[in-house]
Amino acid sequence: ITVYVPRDSTALALGANDVTAAIVAEAARRGQEITLVRNGSRGMFWLEPLVEVATAAGRVGYGPVEPDDVAGLFDADFLAGGQHRLALGLVDEIPYLKNQERLTFARVGITDPLSLDDYLAHEGYLGLQNALAMQSADIVQAVLDSGLRGRGGAAFPTGIKWKTVLGAQAAQKYIVCNADEGDSGTFSDRMVMEDDPFVLIEGMTIAGLAVNADYGYIYVRSEYPHAIAVLNEAIAIANARGFLGRNILGFGKDFQLEVRKGAGAYVCGEETALLESLEGKRGVVRAKPPLPAIEGLFGKPTVINNVITLASVPIVLARGAAFYKNFGQGRSMGTLPMQLAGNIKYGGLVEKAFGVTLRELLFDFGGGTESGRAMRAVQVGGPLGPYLPPSLFDTPLDYEAFAAVGGTVGHGGMVVFDDSVDMAQQARYSMEFCVTESCGKCTPCRIGSTRGVEVIDKIIANANPENQGQRQQQIHLLRDLCDTMVNGSLCAMGSMTPLPVLSALNHFPEDFGAPPAIAG
Ligand code: SF4
Structure with a gap:
C-alpha cells in the first residue's frame, strides 16, 4: 500500500515530517507494510499536510492531518480508503483540482519529485526526445507558434527572445533561469522547483538545444533552501542518467546546469540585475540596449526566462504548439498557474487557461475571504501591481484585458484584502x-x-x-x-x-x- 505525504515547503511548515514519522511508527506498531512516498504538494494549502493513499479507485485523501490523528486514521482503515472525519474522497475529484487545467503543473503533487522513473512514467522527457530530433530553428518555431509569453511578469513572447539568441553569433551562449521569485503572494516557481524539478531541467535543456547554448544557470533566491537542495539532487540524477551533461541521450548534444543562490534583493528579479549578481557583482540594473539576448551573461548571448516559462516548454514540445495554443484567449495563450494568497479562505495554486475571471478565481476557487468579511481589494502581479476593487473582478485574466483596466497579470500572484484594509x-x-x-x-x-x-x-x-x-x-x-x-x-x-x-x-x-x- 502506497501512502503519500508531501515534502513541499508549505506541507513541511505545517508539520508534514512529524506526520510522516507518526505514520511510519504506527504502521510498524501494527505490523502493516506500507510504501511511503514524499510527493509534492497538490497546491491546496488549507488541506496540508494532505495524506493520500493509493486505492484501486484512485488516490484517496485525508487532511489536514496532524500527528495525533494518525492512530485514528489507522483505526478507520485509511490504508483501504476508510471513512474518517478528515476523509476527502478521491483527490482528483476535489472541485478545486478538478476544475483546473493543469499543463505546466500536470505532475505536481502526483509524482515523487526526485524519481526520474516517476517523471518518465508521467510523460516526462517526451518534449526533449522530440527536440533532440529537431533542428534548432524548428524548436524555436514551435515555441513561437505556441504563443508562450514570459510568465515572470513582462509577458514578452518567448519564441522571439529565443530567435534573437539563436541568430546571435557567438562561441558561447547561456540559458539563465530566473528563480528569484520575490513577488508578494507568489510560490509557483518554488512549487515547480521543489515538486517537479525535472520539468524545469527539461525545459532549460530544450532551450539550450534551441539556441545552441551548452550551459545554464538557475538563479534561486536564498529563501528557498528546499528548492535549492531538490534542484541540486535532480541535476545530479539527470547527469547520471544521461539527460544532462555531455552527449545527451547519445544525440551528440551537450548541456550542463548549475544552481546559483541569490542573496535576497528584490531587484535581482529584474533580468539585468540578476545577470550582474550572477557575475558576482552588486545587483544593479543595466541600461538596455544591449539586450541580454545579444550581450547577456558575461557579455554573451543569453536566454533569460522565468521558471514557469521554461517549465511550460516541455509540454509544448511534447504535445505540439497547436495543443498549447488551444488554451487561453486572444494573445494570451496557454495556461497560467495563479497563486491565491493573503486574506483568502482557500489559498493555493490554481492553473487555468487565460480567460478565467478574477471573480471565478477569488470566489469559486478561493471561497472569498478567510475572515468572512467583504472583499475590498486584490493586488495582482506582486508588490508593483495595482490594487483592484470589486467593480473590476469580472475582468478576464488576459494580458491585454488587464492592461485595459490598468492592471498587470505579472507572475499570477494575488493578494486579497478584506474591508478592514486601510x-x-x-x-x-x-x-x-x-x-x-x-x-x-x-x-x-x-x-x-x-x-x-x-x-x-x-x-x-x-x-x-x-x-x-x-x-x-x-x-x-x-x-x-x-x-x-x-x-x-x-x-x-x-x-x-x-x-x-x-x-x-x-x-x-x-x-x-x-x-x-x-x-x-
Ligand atoms: Fe530600477 Fe532605477 Fe530603481 Fe534601480 S533605481 S531599481 S534601475 S528604477
Whole structure:
C-alpha cells in the first residue's frame, strides 16, 4: 500500500515530517507494510499536510492531518480508503483540482519529485526526445507558434527572445533561469522547483538545444533552501542518467546546469540585475540596449526566462504548439498557474487557461475571504501591481484585458484584502517597499520613493476636513511624483511602484480623507 505525504515547503511548515514519522511508527506498531512516498504538494494549502493513499479507485485523501490523528486514521482503515472525519474522497475529484487545467503543473503533487522513473512514467522527457530530433530553428518555431509569453511578469513572447539568441553569433551562449521569485503572494516557481524539478531541467535543456547554448544557470533566491537542495539532487540524477551533461541521450548534444543562490534583493528579479549578481557583482540594473539576448551573461548571448516559462516548454514540445495554443484567449495563450494568497479562505495554486475571471478565481476557487468579511481589494502581479476593487473582478485574466483596466497579470500572484484594509497605508507600503528595494541607480526611484512616503504621510496627517486644501495640494504633488517615477525610471521597480499607489488613490479615495467616490 502506497501512502503519500508531501515534502513541499508549505506541507513541511505545517508539520508534514512529524506526520510522516507518526505514520511510519504506527504502521510498524501494527505490523502493516506500507510504501511511503514524499510527493509534492497538490497546491491546496488549507488541506496540508494532505495524506493520500493509493486505492484501486484512485488516490484517496485525508487532511489536514496532524500527528495525533494518525492512530485514528489507522483505526478507520485509511490504508483501504476508510471513512474518517478528515476523509476527502478521491483527490482528483476535489472541485478545486478538478476544475483546473493543469499543463505546466500536470505532475505536481502526483509524482515523487526526485524519481526520474516517476517523471518518465508521467510523460516526462517526451518534449526533449522530440527536440533532440529537431533542428534548432524548428524548436524555436514551435515555441513561437505556441504563443508562450514570459510568465515572470513582462509577458514578452518567448519564441522571439529565443530567435534573437539563436541568430546571435557567438562561441558561447547561456540559458539563465530566473528563480528569484520575490513577488508578494507568489510560490509557483518554488512549487515547480521543489515538486517537479525535472520539468524545469527539461525545459532549460530544450532551450539550450534551441539556441545552441551548452550551459545554464538557475538563479534561486536564498529563501528557498528546499528548492535549492531538490534542484541540486535532480541535476545530479539527470547527469547520471544521461539527460544532462555531455552527449545527451547519445544525440551528440551537450548541456550542463548549475544552481546559483541569490542573496535576497528584490531587484535581482529584474533580468539585468540578476545577470550582474550572477557575475558576482552588486545587483544593479543595466541600461538596455544591449539586450541580454545579444550581450547577456558575461557579455554573451543569453536566454533569460522565468521558471514557469521554461517549465511550460516541455509540454509544448511534447504535445505540439497547436495543443498549447488551444488554451487561453486572444494573445494570451496557454495556461497560467495563479497563486491565491493573503486574506483568502482557500489559498493555493490554481492553473487555468487565460480567460478565467478574477471573480471565478477569488470566489469559486478561493471561497472569498478567510475572515468572512467583504472583499475590498486584490493586488495582482506582486508588490508593483495595482490594487483592484470589486467593480473590476469580472475582468478576464488576459494580458491585454488587464492592461485595459490598468492592471498587470505579472507572475499570477494575488493578494486579497478584506474591508478592514486601510488603502492609504497600503499605498505608503508600496512606496516604502521601493525605498528598501531600489538598486539606487536612478534618481526618480531612489529619491522619489523616499519623497513619496513623506508625501503620503502628510496626506494621512491632513485627513480631517479643515485641512482639505493642504491635502489636495499633497495629492497633486503625489500624482506629479508618480508621473516622474513612471517616465523617468530605468526599470520596472521605479516605473511600476506608482501603479499600486495611484490605484489606491483612484479606487479608494475615501481612505485618503477625500469624500467617497460617486458610484457609477
Ligand atoms: Fe534601480 Fe530603481 Fe532605477 Fe530600477 S528604477 S534601475 S531599481 S533605481
